[in-house]
Amino acid sequence: MVEILDTTLREGEQTPHVTFTIPEKLEIATLLDEFGVDIIEAGHPRVSKDICEAVKNIANQGYNASVLAHCRSLQEDIDLALSCDVDWVGIFFCVSNKRIEQHFRKNIENIQAQIAKTIEYAKDHGLKVRYTPEDTARTEYSTLIPVLKSAIDAGADRISIADTVGAMTPLTMYNFIKKIQSDLDIPLHVHCHNDLGMATANALAAYEAGVRLIDVTVNGLGERVGITSLSELCVSLQSLYHVNNNWKFELLLDLAQKVSEFSGLPIPTNAPVVGDHAFIHNAGLHVAAVLHNPEFYEVFPAELIGKKRTFILDKMASSQTIKQKLEEIGINARDDQVTTILTHAKSREKGVISDEEIYRLLSLGQPNSIMFQ
Numbered sequence: 260m261v262e263i264l265d266t267t268l269r270e271g272e273q274t275p276h277v278t279f280t281i282p283e284k285l286e287i288a289t290l291l292d293e294f295g296v297d298i299i300e301a302g303h304p305r306v307s308k309d310i311c312e313a314v315k316n317i318a319n320q321g322y323n324a325s326v327l328a329h330c331r332s333l334q335e336d337i338d339l340a341l342s343c344d345v346d347w348v349g350i351f352f353c354v355s356n357k358r359i360e361q362h363f364r365k366n367i368e369n370i371q372a373q374i375a376k377t378i379e380y381a382k383d384h385g386l387k388v389r390y391t392p393e394d395t396a397r398t399e400y401s402t403l404i405p406v407l408k409s410a411i412d413a414g415a416d417r418i419s420i421a422d423t424v425g426a427m428t429p430l431t432m433y434n435f436i437k438k439i440q441s442d443l444d445i446p447l448h449v450h451c452h453n454d455l456g457m458a459t460a461n462a463l464a465a466y467e468a469g470v471r472l473i474d475v476t477v478n479g480l481g482e483r484v485g486i487t488s489l490s491e492l493c494v495s496l497q498s499l500y501h502v503n504n505n506w507k508f509e510l511l512l513d514l515a516q517k518v519s520e521f522s523g524l525p526i527p528t529n530a531p532v533v534g535d536h537a538f539i540h541n542a543g544l545h546v547a548a549v550l551h552n553p554e555f556y557e558v559f560p561a562e563l564i565g566k567k568r569t570f571i572l573d574k575m576a577s578s579q580t581i582k583q584k585l586e587e588i589g590i591n592a593r594d595d596q597v598t599t600i601l602t603h604a605k606s607r608e609k610g611v612i613s614d615e616e617i618y619r620l621l622s623l624g625q626p627n628s629i630m631f632q
């Protein structure tokens with residue numbers, strides 16, 4: 260069993276140049292709840308008045324998902340989260356030696372006491388608590404474990420392991436989670452940044468090591484280059500690990516497109532799962548195999564997320580690709596027609612053969628109702 264926390268509305272809004280209005284946040288949160296995430300991280304109420312209002316609105320929608328507010332290790336942040344009616348608070352405080360010495364200029368004993376006091380206050384007021392030591396992956400282990408044990412003693416329900424700068428590899432992540440589990444008896448979360456392109460791989464390694472929950476965002480949005488992508492992670496869990504959480508995969512495209520629209524960031528055409536190219540097959544050998552059985556070149560079926568596989572014609576095409584394309588546009592292909600199109604395709608150094616070119620090459624009038632897919 261693995262849970263999903265979606266933080267599009269908090270981490271996602273830290274993406275450079277990305278902000279969401281309150282109505283946009285409510286629309287995204289509703290889709291996330293329908294998809295089936297377990298926790299929606301609605302925002303950091305202390306940041307601004309509109310974020311505080313959004314968190315409160317989301318928390319009062321009656322979603323199946325729990326709602327979490329992001330908080331510093333301060334009583335005033337907990338009080339504001341309480342006023343928003345959230346279920347959870349995510350308390351964060353980095354305890355790496357370098358950060359303590361150069362940024363906070365406090366001693367570790369005082370920081371540890373402050374974290375414990377804030378957790379106790381939140382628990383005393385009926386909140387569930389997860390504590391995240393920012394930059395967990397690079398924090399000295401001899402400092403980290405005593406702080407985490409203190410947080411647990413204070414009442415923390417979960418501990419989140421943060422790879423804040425994306426510095427881990429799958430193997431180091433797996434071993435790190437296993438090591439922490441050997442020292443702590445508490446459900447672990449993981450939050451993986453994508454600075455080196457390994458966020459999803461590291462999240463899956465953490466899952467293999469036994470983490471209880473994984474943080475994601477729609478389209479992998481987040482600070483700098485983002486974090487683990489919701490669609491990549493959930494489809495990987497279903498396809499590779501046979502995790503069945505009753506997620507509504509058919510909503511992944513709607514989520515991706517809606518967040519793209521609201522954020523102003525286009526979905527890359529080659530994005531895994533939700534990109535336009537995800538189920539476009541090109542090379543002749545690939546097309547022939549896919550027509551026989553899509554599993555030969557698809558790790559999961561297009562139908563899972565409501566997409567359709569398509570084929571394009573260029574110099575990589577085979578005669579079988581051309582026959583398939585002609586059938587799609589309503590032409591019962593003769594061998595000589597296939598040869599004509601194939602010869603033309605192979606003569607092109609660049610570019611895709613369009614529907615207009617096909618009709619012109621075959622001297623056919625193109626019906627207005629037919630579009631070349």
